Amino acid sequence: MKTSLKYGLLIALGAMAWVLIAHFTITNPASIVHQLGTPIVFNVLQFALTYLGIKSVEREKGDRPTFKEGLTTGVGISVVYAFALALFFVVVLAVVGTKWMAVEPGARPGAVSRAQIAQAFVGLFFLAVIFGLIYSTVISFFLAKRRSEEQ
Numbered sequence: 001m002k003t004s005l006k007y008g009l010l011i012a013l014g015a016m017a018w019v020l021i022a023h024f025t026i027t028n029p030a031s032i033v034h035q036l037g038t039p040i041v042f043n044v045l046q047f048a049l050t051y052l053g054i055k056s057v058e059r060e061k062g063d064r065p066t067f068k069e070g071l072t073t074g075v076g077i078s079v080v081y082a083f084a085l086a087l088f089f090v091v092v093l094a095v096v097g098t099k100w101m102a103v104e105p106g107a108r109p110g111a112v113s114r115a116q117i118a119q120a121f122v123g124l125f126f127l128a129v130i131f132g133l134i135y136s137t138v139i140s141f142f143l144a145k146r147r148s149e150e151q
Contacts, residue, residue: 008080078132
């Protein structure tokens with residue numbers, strides 16, 4: 001659990017830093033930095049820190065984790081990351097308002113509905129968890145202890 005919390009919060013802090021730096025340096029929310037850069041940074045952070053989290057379980061155990069241990073660690077990291085990032089965006093929404101959401105599909109500047117806000121949060125949370133499941137599966141497949149190694 002400590003590993004999931006540590007690495008999930010590190011991913012969230014990296015994503016938060018990216019969002020704040022990107023929005024304060026490039027004010028146009030339709031910029032390529034926001035449209036293309038943000039998903040790339042978020043996914044690279046999530047993949048890299050999920051890998052490091054699973055490797056840290058290996059260091060703590062002193063042996064390679066099983067596939068199930070790697071998968072549960074990775075998904076735990078992703079759930080913590082998704083929850084922390086959703087909380088961050090709740091604060092951003094309360095402080096900045098909806099102006100950063102102006103590029104969401106179907107949104108018009110200044111006229112973002114509660115339904116669109118809810119969709120954005122649900123999408124953020126579940127996509128982070130789904131990508132975490134995919135990344136954890138791939139990473140665990142390569143790092144997991146094999147049956148031939150157990151004998």
